[in-house]
Amino acid sequence: xxxxxxxxxxxxxxxxxxxxxxxxxxxxxxxxxxxxxxxxxxxxxxxxxxxxxxxxxxxxxxxxxxxxxxxxxxxxxxxxxxxxxxxxxxxxxxxxxxxxxxxxxxxxxxxxxxxxxxxxxxxxxxxxxxxxxxxxxxxxxxxxxxxxxxxxxxxxxxxxxxxxxxxxxxxxxxxxxxxxxxxxxxxxxxxxxxxxxxxxxxxxxxxxxxxxxxxxxxxxxxxxxxxxxxxxxxxxxxxxxxxxxxxxxxxxxxxxxxxxxxxxxxxxxxxxxxxxxxxxxxxxxxxxxxxxxxxxxxxxxxxxxxxxxxxxxxxxxxxxxxxxxxxxxxxxxxxxxxxxxxxxxxxxxxxxxxxxxxxxxxxxxxxxxxxxxxxxxxxxxxxxxxxxxxxxx
Amino acid sequence: xxxxxxxxxxxxxxxxxxxxxxxxxxxxxxxxxxxxxxxxxxxxxxxxxxxxxxxxxxxxxxxxxxxxxxxxxxxxxxxxxxxxxxxxxxxxxxxxxxxxxxxxxxxxxxxxxxxxxxxxxxxxxxxxxxxxxxxxxxxxxxxxxxxxxxxxxxxxxxxxxxxxxxxxxxxxxxxxxxxxx
Amino acid sequence: xxxxxxxxxxxxxxxxxxxxxxxxxxxxxxxxxxxxxxxxxxxxxxxxxxxxxxxxxxxxxxxxxxxxxxxxxxxxxxxxxxxxxxxxxxxxxxxxxxxxxxxxxxxxxxxxxxxxxxxxxxxxxxxxxxxxxxxxxxxxxxxxxxxxxxxxxxxxxxxxxxxxxxxxxxxxxxxxxxxxxxxxxxxxxxxxxxxxxxxxxxxxxxxxxxxxxxxxxxxxxxxxxxxxxxxxxxxxxxxxxxxxxxxxxxxxxxxxxxxxxxxxxxxxxxxxxxxxxxxxxxxxxxxxxxxxxxxxxxxxxxxxxxxxxxxxxxxxxxxxxxxxxxxxxxxxxxxxxxxxxxxxxxxxxxxxxxxxxxxxxxxxxxxxxxxxxxxxxx
Numbered sequence: 009x010x011x012x013x014x015x016x017x018x019x020x021x022x023x024x025x026x027x028x029x030x031x032x033x034x035x036x037x038x039x040x041x042x043x044x045x046x047x048x049x050x051x052x053x054x055x056x057x058x059x060x061x062x063x064x065x066x067x068x069x070x071x072x073x074x075x076x077x078x079x080x081x082x083x084x085x086x087x088x089x090x091x092x093x094x095x096x097x098x099x100x101x102x103x104x105x106x107x108x109x110x111x112x113x114x115x116x117x118x119x120x121x122x123x124x125x126x127x128x129x130x131x132x133x134x135x136x137x138x139x140x141x142x143x144x145x146x147x148x149x150x151x152x153x154x155x156x157x158x159x160x161x162x163x164x165x166x167x168x169x170x171x172x173x174x175x176x177x178x179x180x181x182x183x184x185x186x187x188x189x190x191x192x193x194x195x196x197x198x199x200x201x202x203x204x205x206x207x208x209x210x211x212x213x214x215x216x217x218x219x220x221x222x223x224x225x226x227x228x229x230x231x232x233x234x235x236x237x238x239x240x241x242x243x244x245x246x247x248x249x250x251x252x253x254x255x256x257x258x259x260x261x262x263x264x265x266x267x268x269x270x271x272x273x274x275x276x277x278x279x280x281x282x283x284x285x286x287x288x289x290x291x292x293x294x295x296x297x298x299x300x301x302x303x304x305x306x307x308x309x310x311x312x313x314x315x316x317x318x319x320x321x322x323x324x325x326x327x328x329x330x331x332x333x334x335x336x337x338x339x340x341x342x343x344x345x346x347x348x349x350x351x352x353x354x355x356x357x358x359x360x361x362x363x364x365x366x367x368x369x370x371x372x373x374x375x376x377x378x379x380x381x382x383x384x385x386x387x388x389x390x391x392x393x394x395x396x397x398x399x400x401x
Numbered sequence: 402x403x404x405x406x407x408x409x410x411x412x413x414x415x416x417x418x419x420x421x422x423x424x425x426x427x428x429x430x431x432x433x434x435x436x437x438x439x440x441x442x443x444x445x446x447x448x449x450x451x452x453x454x455x456x457x458x459x460x461x462x463x464x465x466x467x468x469x470x471x472x473x474x475x476x477x478x479x480x481x482x483x484x485x486x487x488x489x490x491x492x493x494x495x496x497x498x499x500x501x502x503x504x505x506x507x508x509x510x511x512x513x514x515x516x517x518x519x520x521x522x523x524x525x526x527x528x529x530x531x532x533x534x535x536x537x538x539x540x541x542x543x544x545x546x547x548x549x550x551x552x553x554x555x556x557x558x559x560x561x562x563x564x565x566x567x568x569x570x571x572x573x574x575x576x577x578x579x580x581x582x
Numbered sequence: 583x584x585x586x587x588x589x590x591x592x593x594x595x596x597x598x599x600x601x602x603x604x605x606x607x608x609x610x611x612x613x614x615x616x617x618x619x620x621x622x623x624x625x626x627x628x629x630x631x632x633x634x635x636x637x638x639x640x641x642x643x644x645x646x647x648x649x650x651x652x653x654x655x656x657x658x659x660x661x662x663x664x665x666x667x668x669x670x671x672x673x674x675x676x677x678x679x680x681x682x683x684x685x686x687x688x689x690x691x692x693x694x695x696x697x698x699x700x701x702x703x704x705x706x707x708x709x710x711x712x713x714x715x716x717x718x719x720x721x722x723x724x725x726x727x728x729x730x731x732x733x734x735x736x737x738x739x740x741x742x743x744x745x746x747x748x749x750x751x752x753x754x755x756x757x758x759x760x761x762x763x764x765x766x767x768x769x770x771x772x773x774x775x776x777x778x779x780x781x782x783x784x785x786x787x788x789x790x791x792x793x794x795x796x797x798x799x800x801x802x803x804x805x806x807x808x809x810x811x812x813x814x815x816x817x818x819x820x821x822x823x824x825x826x827x828x829x830x831x832x833x834x835x836x837x838x839x840x841x842x843x844x845x846x847x848x849x850x851x852x853x854x855x856x857x858x859x860x861x862x863x864x865x866x867x868x869x870x871x872x873x874x875x876x877x878x879x880x881x882x883x884x885x886x887x888x889x890x891x892x893x894x895x896x897x898x899x900x901x902x903x904x905x906x907x908x909x910x911x912x913x914x915x916x917x918x919x920x921x922x923x924x925x926x927x928x929x930x931x932x933x934x935x936x937x938x939x940x941x942x943x944x945x946x947x948x949x950x951x952x953x954x955x956x957x958x959x960x
Contacts, residue, residue: 059930072556074565076566077570113428152656153655220926261504331471331472333429335508337497352469353472354471381930382756
């Protein structure tokens with residue numbers, strides 16, 4: 009088929025809104041696996057007509073380690089460090105998600121103090137993760153400074169975690185039956201201080217990026233994902249909420265003690281453009297961080313009032329999980345992180361399935377990228393806040 | 402809706418489709434659907450206003466070939482724990498569904514009839530999310546999704562041999578001249 | 583280097599063909615020793631050396647300053663280890679870049695690939711020759727001052743397109759295309775504002791322009807910035823935005839756009855050739871800021887100081903003029919750095935629409951105001 013015929017066919021299919029009067033050739037561009045804006049080793053083969061994309065095909069799997077196979081080879085405790093490594097920006101949430109699944113399968117009791125601590129680390133890690141999302145999104149759009157601002161607070165989150173478990177990125181802190189350590193003395197007070205400081209610093213982020221005219225122009229009405237599209241492609245978490253769906257596992261199907269504290273679920277309202285555009289996805293994450301500090305304060309209050317220090321782990325003789333299966337989906341900073349554990353009564357899981365939110369969120373790319381500009385592709389991929397470690401697992 | 406109501410509804414709408422119904426006391430109740438009626442049932446689950454499962458959360462391939470459950474010893478006098486349902490076929494696909502509007506979840510299991518060439522109809526027509534999830538299941542478990550528009554490996558390299566999550570998978574000792582011993 | 587010499591010589595020739603050539607810093611000095619034929623050449627060579635030194639030292643200073651300022655803005659120290667306040671960092675980097683392997687992709691168009699950084703650098707360096715730092719510190723003082731500056735700066739775009747095309751890299755070619763579109767577009771408001779300056783001052787020579795801005799209220803009343811308000815001010819803003827785009831500085835750094843195009847047109851460059859692009863970028867920043875100062879901010883004129891001060895005090899006056907000029911330009915360059923570390927990048931269609939929808943009409947309005955003002959004055 010000649011180029012002209014092809015073009016006519018495309019026009020007939022309604023693929024192009026405008027008629028090209030100059031005969032041009034589409035360019036195929038390989039974005040990634042090494043590219044500054046793909047947040048890891050994502051590769052997207054783009055076809056571009058000048059700056060406008062006509063198609064996009066993502067390729068993933070460059071850091072595939074088959075965590076699920078490892079889960080069938082090592083016992084329940086030994087798999088814990090592997091959970092840190094798929095979504096490395098929210099390792100605490102992964103730990104908790106995995107532990108909840110194992111505990112559900114094995115009927116393991118968790119002391120309330122551990123549950124409160126788990127909530128604290130989950131929300132704290134959510135702040136840490138969203139700060140990366142905020143900073144790297146700025147980087148994607150060419151603003152460098154927000155990244156450093158975000159890292160300033162993230163550094164504190166890291167050092168809080170370090171005081172808690174000795175690690176700064178891969179924590180392995182939650183453990184089937186509780187957590188490995190109680191909060192050291194003064195840690196909870198420092199956490200409260202962090203919350204106060206963070207709420208103040210948050211204003212700087214808003215001033216620097218959220219309300220920046222150029223930033224708004226770059227993100228509004230870009231990469232619009234409608235409610236329907238988001239659901240069809242299995243979107244979850246902040247990205248889904250940005251499309252106007254009020255669904256948060258923490259609120260609707262509470263796990264841990266989320267039913268005992270109050271918080272709002274921010275959703276996208278199309279404040280700057282259309283509901284479900286990049287700005288909404290960005291802003292939902294920003295608002296979530298404020299909710300996190302609100303939750304953290306309540307958690308600290310409750311943990312100090314209701315629990316006895318020292319009771320943080322149910323010690324078990326062995327971790328032979330009764331035959332059966334359990335699925336637990338928790339709200340990870342990127343969406344629903346599901347662990348599906350099938351146990352056969354031995355030390356080692358028979359099958360562990362990990363449902364990564366980024367994996368599902370990413371699959372929409374071929375649908376929303378065509379028609380966007382090359383610079384928008386960066387904005388769109390950035391706004392989905394993917395972690396390739398978890399896409400590839 | 403709770404599990405029983407959902408199950409009743411499906412049994413009412415699709416007679417003969419539900420092969421087994423494992424409710425309480427299983428930790429995750431599930432329905433076993435026949436492979437032939439899978440697409441129809443899923444379509445109902447997706448479209449029915451009361452069921453309204455908008456989200457396909459995950460697709461899991463299961464290989465039951467080495468399944469030998471070991472029940473824990475029970476103290477004298479205690480009720481023995483209920484044993485899980487024994488597998489009906491070697492390969493099985495598990496679908497996790499979530500309804501955002503109705504706020505309920507459902508687990509659907511479908512057995513693959515053929516042990517040599519396990520296959521299932523694709524759900525991409527109902528849930529576009531199934532595209533990648535099914536590719537992943539094909540890649541790692543080797544379950545063929547018939548009618549899938551683009552069924553190729555997604556996580557493993559294109560020239561990878563075998564399906565890693567199968568229980569009889571043999572680890573390669575060499576990959577492109579690189580020793581993996 | 584040779585091309586540099588030739589172009590500079592050509593500029594000299596052009597300069598000397600105008601009716602009443604002003605004298606440049608070295609012009610005429612050697613005529614008695616080497617005669618009319620070789621005198622200009624010798625002065626051109628010496629002028630070239632001065633320009634080269636300036637062009638190399640200022641960017642080095644600015645790379646250091648940029649990193650320190652960026653550090654300050656981002657709440658981190660920035661380079662502070664090499665020398666006092668890390669001042670020698672730029673030199674260390676320069677040495678490192680010189681000794682790095684100069685990689686030329688095998689599939690590239692070898693000749694053009696090697697030539698491109700030179701052209702970019704040459705264009706900027708030669709344009710430097712037309713920038714006055716004081717009434718007589720100027721290498722080539724011609725009546726075509728700003729006209730030649732625009733002409734030589736256009737070489738920059740050619741070099742960038744050459745680099746992008748020769749790299750045989752799709753990111754590079756995209757960067758080059760963006761550069762071409764951006765440069766051509768932003769030269770329009772820039773050119774119109776040059777016309778405005780020409781109409782207002784009755785000259786295209788930057789030294790004359792600065793002289794025209796002497797005196798007035800508080801010694802700043804004649805600055806273009808404060809002439810026919812608010813058009814002088816609007817003109818300055820438009821000019822500043824346009825030179826941001828011309829110098830490829832954020833938020834108009836689309837040709838490089840490292841998060842989109844990896845590194846844009848210089849993706850495939852390394853070592854010394856890579857540093858040429860940087861040198862040229864920083865030189866262009868300073869150069870264009872200097873031009874902006876000369877046209878809009880009164881050049882070396884300072885408030886409350888009479889215009890004759892610079893000329894009547896000999897070397898001292900000249901030196902103070904240079905310092906004043908550098909200081910003003912540095913402020914403008916500083917704002918460029920400040921913007922770079924604060925603002926996100928604009929999208930390519932927004933760059934275009936911004937230029938054609940807002941800047942160009944605004945520039946025309948300024949030009950009209952200037953014409954009207956000139957008419958009524960006469």
